[in-house]
Amino acid sequence: MxxxxxxxxxxxxxxxxxxxxxxxxxxxxxxxxxxxxxxxxxxxxxxxxxxxxxxxxxxxxxxxxxxxxxxxxxxxxxxxxxxxxxxxxxxxxxxxxxGNRIGAISRSVYRISTPAPALFRYKAATVWFIPKMKGLKVGRNDKGRDLKRSTQVEALPDEFYDVNTWDTEARPESTRSRWRLGIHRFLEAQQESxxxxxxxxxxxxxxxxxxx
Structure with missing residues (x-):
């Protein structure tokens, strides 16, 4: 431009x-x-x-x-x-x-008001911006890396979507669900506005x- x-x-x-x-x-x-x-x-x-x-x-x-x-x-x-x-x-x-997308996500994460710890907030917000898409993986190459149908589609590593990796203190599922819902609702309201x-x-x- x-x-x-x-x-x-x-x-x-x-x-x-x-x-x-x-x-x-x-x-x-x-x-x-x-x-x-x-x-x-x-x-x-x-x-x-x-x-x-x-x-x-x-x-x-x-x-x-x-x-x-x-x-x-x-x-x-x-x-x-x-x-x-x-x-x-x-x-x-x-x-x-x-590059623009990563920068925008990083700035958005720090605008979220939540009692969740920083790691949980970061991962919960990131998966909202980049939701898991079904059918992307089509196998592995000879170096053991995942092959994707399109290199243009943004995707996070599978483990990133595992909520158990978001909270190192293994809090109750009800607490983690409440945190995740609050973060996603905040971002959805921002998008709607x-x-x-x-x-x-x-x-x-x-x-x-x-x-x-």
Whole structure:
């Protein structure tokens, strides 16, 4: 994303109206994926989105480069207007940029208010951001390492999802369950609030609707 693109998000968005995102989540995914997409390479996320039905609408008239630039402009606007907590929870949950995602998760962990110890808080929050996905492993290579179906899919080691590794003092299951539920509810509330704010911005800029 160029500095020029990031500097004038509001004016350039106005110039491009009436472009429309089909849904709030589609906009969030595209905008956060812009960090991981070069101008020369269309990555798998974009191919999947672009392979869907094209039944009209202003966005279908844009070139791939124009669409990418448009997503970058909205990225700058959301980054500027969302709170740091809201931005981080969305990046940690939906970004495809590994470095940005790790940084956002780390910052989000320390915003959580919980009686749980630091290790438990860190692991419980991390598995919320990166939930275990079924069917990723397809065997092991000749060095004994797990093979994955896609190297683009973020995944934690299997033992990371074992709650017994979160608490070195082996507290009662009821206590650990209460801590985990509280942490996950906090993050879910943050995500819901962030999505509501994004929705308000998209509606204000007249960018949200359905392709005709």
């Amino acid at each position: 160029s500095n020029v693109t990031a500097a004038l998000p509001r004016r350039m968005l106005a110039d491009l109206q009436p472009a429309v995102y089909q849904s709030v989540m589609a906009a969030i995914v595209r905008v956060l994926a812009a960090d991981s997409t070069s101008n020369a390479t269309r990555q798998s996320w974009q191919k999947l989105i672009d392979s869907g039905p094209r039944t009209g609408g202003f966005r279908t008239l844009l070139s791939a480069r124009d669409q990418f630039d448009y997503d970058c402009i909205l990225h700058a606007l959301l980054h500027r207007e969302l709170s740091a907590a809201h931005w981080d929870v969305l990046v940690g949950r939906f970004s495809t940029h590994k 962030a999505v509501i704010h994004v929705t308000e911005i998209l509606e204000r800029e007249q960018l949200l609707g359905h392709v005709a």
